[in-house]
Amino acid sequence: MEDLSILNINDQVRILKDHVLEIIKNTNQFATHLAKSDSERQKLKNDIIANVEKIHKNYEPHMPRHSTPLTEEKPSVKVSLTPFLGENPICEKDTPKLGECPTFSGERECNHIDFIRTIDMLQEDL
Structure with a gap:
């Protein structure tokens, strides 16, 4: 930054004006970049949502949509909990x-x- 105390008032105003214009230009560039980034982010988000929807349409669920009632199964052969070496x-x-x-x-x-x-x-x- 230049030492403004040694310059006349017109030069000081011109330098300050140049700095303000540079700040405005940088702010506009940043706003443009931010808008572009937001647009790209939104596009990626939409792509992800579309791909997830395709996956959900193409694959069957892991669990059946209906369930059968539970039945109580009884073993057809008697099960003994003791060893049968003696038998x-x-x-x-x-x-x-x-x-x-x-x-x-x-x-x-x-x-x-x-x-x-x-x-x-x-x-x-x-």
Whole structure:
């Protein structure tokens, strides 16, 4: 900014007028840019709305438009909550009794090997 104190009054007015005109010009450019941006934003918004409407028209809803009444289904076969090893002699034949299963006591050097083999055998049968 120029030092206006050393200039005569006419020069000071001219400089101030130039500054005001530059401010007006910049304000007008900004207003034009803002209007253009708003117009572009509105166009993008309309495009998005149109695309969303197309998607809604082309795809069926995820949920059915009508619902069927709930029915109470009863199982056709009786379901037992207890294990049926005692009811099936074929399965029971190869399954060792709990008293026969080796336990891991840690007394002998290889005591854990028998225990692991038994667990592996039972797991394979499942």
